[in-house]
Amino acid sequence: MLKAQPTITSIVIPHDDIDPTETYPLWLVPYWAELIPIHEAQRRWMPAVESLRQRQRLETALAGGSGALIDEVYDTLSSLEWSGIISGFPIQIERHYLSAFFTNEWLSSEHEDLLMDLLRGEVNDNGSAWRVELPNESGMFIPKIKLAYQKKDIYAESITEFRWLHRIASRLVTGTKTLLGTLANVCGNHWVAIVINTEMQTILHGDSLGASIDGELCSVLKWWTYEHFGVNFGVEQMEIARQKDSYSCGLFAWGALEAFFLDDTERLMEDEKMEDCRLKAFLRIMDRHKHQASTHSHMSKSLFLLFYM
């Protein structure tokens, strides 16, 4: 509007408590338009940085603590722009999501997608990608199958609506892929690991709380596999570390998939300090980000500045 009307040379702020007749230059509008999102990003990062600071003070005083890891994370943060998109991943996720790796915040489907893409990269690197299907948007894959289950009478004919599922199923049925790994969100508050092994005709389920598979999830997965294979798949437990807190299921479920597909039980994170596991996951994400991050950004405010604000 301001550009369209060049006769406007200043603005007033009618709700200004001190002097509503005071005039301000036009640049005030774009200035705040740019600054407000930065403040919002800063607001999200502040508790994360404070949490890390506290740990740094504590851990450096303890022999055998996590001081070196925390120092490495601190160094990494000092060169991270704290707003913008995380580079190096197929989906665009705002950087402020990374702040969850410094606190006990529950992980969301955005975090899980980042973690699953790290796994996808390692599966590619170790040469087993030819038989492993790790759907994009893993947090959304099971909801889509649930939707198909609701519409099971028309699923087979609904090629357009369920093209994604049909395409993945086709790769499994033809044997192009023999293993599918994904995460499922149960009851809106809990992540579990799922592997479909088409050679063994088995659905593997890993719950860090030790529970057996959720009834609805079981029905949906058994229906989907039967729909495409014409065989009743069995359900078995998969190896997963036991959760002892109230916030780490997202890491454990991902760890179970990493352990399974990379054949490395250390990935389970059994008996590890989960605060450290979060930091290690953050560093892996940052490693990918740093390799692909653009050197140019219109918001070149680093977290380093945050420490002094």
Place this chain on the structure above:
Amino acid sequence: MSEEDQHSTQPEIKDEDANAPINVKVVSSTGDEVFFKIKRSTKLSKLQGAYAAKVGKDVGSIRFLYDGSRISETDTPASLDMEDNDTIDVMVEQVGGCH
């Protein structure tokens, strides 16, 4: 979905193919459907904004997927090779920590 629920969100474009509208169905994870009529050259971000406004949600809190991949800011029906009566999935962000 009735006619009045259909939206057209792009001003006219001279190129005839780009101008051709297609029908797109937006389906939520609960199966609710909203239909849009959209030109093939229109950025899908406009459709996303219109959908969010219609269902009364912040556009940043919902995810739009086409064929299993997230729709980006610059995607259009043409760039995604979408066809008439194609489907876009809408998913809400999920969280988990413990039962």
